[in-house]
Amino acid sequence: MNSNTSNISAFGKTIARNTVFNIVGQGFPTLAAVVSIPILIKYIGADRFGILTLAWMVIGYFSLFDFGIGRALTKLVAEKLGSCQKDELSELIWTALLVMLILGSFGGLLSAALTSVLVSSVLKVPEYLLKETSQSFYILSSAIPIVILTTGLRGVLEAQQRFDLVNMVRIPMGLFTFLAPLLIIPFSTSLTPIIILLVSGRLIFCIVHYYLCLRVDRDLFKNISFNIKLVSPLLSFGSWITITNIVGPMMVYLDRFVIGSLLSVSNVAYYATPYEMITKLLLVPSALVGVLFPVFSTGFVQDPQNITRVYYNSVKYIYLLLFPIILIVITFSYEILDLWVGHEFAIHSYRILQWLALGVLLNSIALIPFTFIQGIGRPDITSKFHLIELPLYILVLRYLLLTVGVDGAAIAWVGRVLLDAVLLFIATSRLIKLNKHLVEYSIAMAGSVCVSIALALLTSIFYKILFSTSIILSFLVITWIVLLDDSEKSFLKGKLNVIKCF
Numbered sequence: 232m233n234s235n236t237s238n239i240s241a242f243g244k245t246i247a248r249n250t251v252f253n254i255v256g257q258g259f260p261t262l263a264a265v266v267s268i269p270i271l272i273k274y275i276g277a278d279r280f281g282i283l284t285l286a287w288m289v290i291g292y293f294s295l296f297d298f299g300i301g302r303a304l305t306k307l308v309a310e311k312l313g314s315c316q317k318d319e320l321s322e323l324i325w326t327a328l329l330v331m332l333i334l335g336s337f338g339g340l341l342s343a344a345l346t347s348v349l350v351s352s353v354l355k356v357p358e359y360l361l362k363e364t365s366q367s368f369y370i371l372s373s374a375i376p377i378v379i380l381t382t383g384l385r386g387v388l389e390a391q392q393r394f395d396l397v398n399m400v401r402i403p404m405g406l407f408t409f410l411a412p413l414l415i416i417p418f419s420t421s422l423t424p425i426i427i428l429l430v431s432g433r434l435i436f437c438i439v440h441y442y443l444c445l446r447v448d449r450d451l452f453k454n455i456s457f458n459i460k461l462v463s464p465l466l467s468f469g470s471w472i473t474i475t476n477i478v479g480p481m482m483v484y485l486d487r488f489v490i491g492s493l494l495s496v497s498n499v500a501y502y503a504t505p506y507e508m509i510t511k512l513l514l515v516p517s518a519l520v521g522v523l524f525p526v527f528s529t530g531f532v533q534d535p536q537n538i539t540r541v542y543y544n545s546v547k548y549i550y551l552l553l554f555p556i557i558l559i560v561i562t563f564s565y566e567i568l569d570l571w572v573g574h575e576f577a578i579h580s581y582r583i584l585q586w587l588a589l590g591v592l593l594n595s596i597a598l599i600p601f602t603f604i605q606g607i608g609r610p611d612i613t614s615k616f617h618l619i620e621l622p623l624y625i626l627v628l629r630y631l632l633l634t635v636g637v638d639g640a641a642i643a644w645v646g647r648v649l650l651d652a653v654l655l656f657i658a659t660s661r662l663i664k665l666n667k668h669l670v671e672y673s674i675a676m677a678g679s680v681c682v683s684i685a686l687a688l689l690t691s692i693f694y695k696i697l698f699s700t701s702i703i704l705s706f707l708v709i710t711w712i713v714l715l716d717d718s719e720k721s722f723l724k725g726k727l728n729v730i731k732c733f
Contacts, residue, residue, distance in 0.1 A: 260405025261511040267409040268504060269572045275412075275420045278357055281499035282364055283412065284507065285354075285487060286371060286426055300327050300334070301382040302605070303465045305524070308390035321454045324387060326461045331383045335376030342372035354491045360422075367426040374430040377437050384440035388447065394522065396443045400436055407432045474614035478621050482647060486640040489628055498637045504576060505568065505584035509560060509591050516549050516595040520602040527606025539663050545599045551710060553595055555703050560588040561683050562699045566692070579637070586641035589683050590648045597652035600659040607662070616654045620647055 272280050304327045308320060346368040350356055356364050388397050411432060412425045445452060491499045523545065527538060560567065564584040568577035604612050624647045631639025682702055689695050711720070 259402045263406045263409040274416045277497045277500040281496035284503040300331050300465050301386045305386035305390045320451050322456050322458050325455050326458050328383050329457050331379045335379030339372045339375035355495050363422045367422045370426045374433050377433050381437040381440050387444050400439050404436045478617040493632050501579040502637050505580045509587045512591050516598045520598050523602050524606045527603050549595050557588050557592045561585045562695045582638050583641040586645050590645040593652050594648040597655050600655040612658050
């Protein structure tokens with residue numbers, strides 16, 4: 232193997248292996264979601280399913296109450312391990328976990344206090360679901376400290392590059408989230424026992440995370456102590472992360488609450504179903520950036536040239552991998568939903584799926600500069616962008632919901648992620664030397680957006696197959712001629728030759 236071929240990937244064996252671990256860890260829950268969602272819709276109905284999606288969202292959003300300390304803990308532990316300052320880690324980890332427990336408990340009390348207003352005044356919950364919806368949200372409030380502690384413990388494992396163990400827990404935890412409700416359906420369609428089961432599972436998985444941390448390195452947890460002086464560095468990095476943790480997920484999940492308040496919870500289901508489906512594709516870039524964060528943190532100062540290569544290759548490979556998939560989803564959105572969840576949902580949701588698929592492509596690529604900016608210690612940049620985007624997004628979302636209907640939520644979301652991607656790429660171009668490939672990627676992305684929108688207008692299955700096939704073949708040709716360098720072409724030729732041998 233020549234040197235060019237051996238250097239085809241700037242990620243290295245460790246990055247590649249950990250990325251695969253993350254993809255597998257997030258992929259199995261995705262399959263569970265595909266299987267469970269149609270069954271849940273059938274047996275508990277659109278209204279209950281709409282509320283359940285809000286419950287899933289709340290469980291994911293709970294992490295905002297750590298005020299960025301979880302992310303700061305990962306960064307600081309990675310830095311101290313890299314500089315051989317291991318003796319200081321036990322005190323740092325316990326201080327962070329205790330602060331996170333306090334913040335999580337406060338968040339749980341706040342959530343419980345707001346439940347009554349949320350259920351009775353904000354969301355348009357049918358009368359017959361008011362009681363079990365209130366019970367469900369009260370129970371969810373008790374899970375906030377659990378979820379926060381789990382985030383911190385997972386961060387300790389990630390800082391040590393133990394993504395194998397992280398995903399050993401993530402797989403059953405993700406499967407449990409989507410499959411556990413199916414265990415309740417034979418006995419009850421009420422939301423209350425479903426939520427109790429989900430929260431109980433979160434407690435068990437938190438304990439498992441702690442056990443794995445002890446198994447990897449018990450010395451990191453040997454001295455339970457609290458050092459007030461360590462809170463400042465945790466919060467100094469975490470303060471900007473906190474804004475991102477609050478505003479970022481708010482822009483991700485706000486649409487469902489606004490739909491539920493302006494339209495109905497059944498419309499939440501029509502929106503959330505394609506959303507839950509298509510955003511599972513984010514597991515690919517999410518798996519990669521989860522590994523890249525500590526790499527960017529330690530490598531930007533030590534080897535900036537290599538980190539620049541990692542950055543550009545990440546953008547390129549994510550785009551090359553996802554665009555054909557997104558194109559197929561946009562073209563055959565109605566057929567996919569009709570086969571998956573039925574004719575009624577397909578009619579209401581296929582346009583939503585088309586817009587969201589386009590947004591997922593943009594968001595996937597934007598995750599690379601987002602992680603790069605945070606990894607090199609500039610979370611203030613991403614937070615300022617989110618503060619700019621939030622009021623604009625709320626105004627556009629409300630206007631489009633009232634004028635276009637539930638499809639407007641998807642259009643507003645795409646507009647928001649497009650603005651976010653543009654701002655992030657401009658920011659990174661000022662932090663690292665501008666590469667000519669960035670222009671190529673921008674042109675390719677612009678063309679992809681135009682082609683995707685054009686194919687979304689087709690209605691004949693014959694023309695859908697004809698034009699999508701033509702576009703994908705053209706995409707492969709352009710990729711080979713323009714986007715791949717000589718070493719990458721040599722690498723692919725070598726792989727093709729190996730396949731031919733079989």
